[in-house]
Amino acid sequence: MVISIANVVLMPLSFAGNIFVEPATMPGRLxxxxxxxxxxxxxTAAxxxxxxxxxLFLYGRRG
Structure with missing residues (x-):
């Protein structure tokens, strides 16, 4: 039951977030x-x- 409720909350947030689409291409309110x-x-933090x-690792190997 808890997983179902979490999915109802997280699914719209994930599709209305910046995970799939760049926010610069969205309408103003969205x-x-x-x-x-x-x-x-x-x-973004992840x-x-x-x-x-x-x-940083790749940059350090190059120098």
Whole structure:
């Protein structure tokens, strides 16, 4: 039951977030909603947490 309720909440948030679509291409109201959605912030932070160390490692190997 809890998983079903969580899916009802998370599915619209994931499709209205910046996971699949760049917010710059969204209409104004939806873009404003995406900018304050916690799931968008988590997705951006996860991307930075994965790509940041990888880029630093590759940059260090090059020098």
């Amino acid at each position: 873009r404003a909603f995406v900018e304050v959605t916690p799931l968008s912030h988590v997705a 991307l930075a947490a994965v790509c940041g160390p990888l880029v």
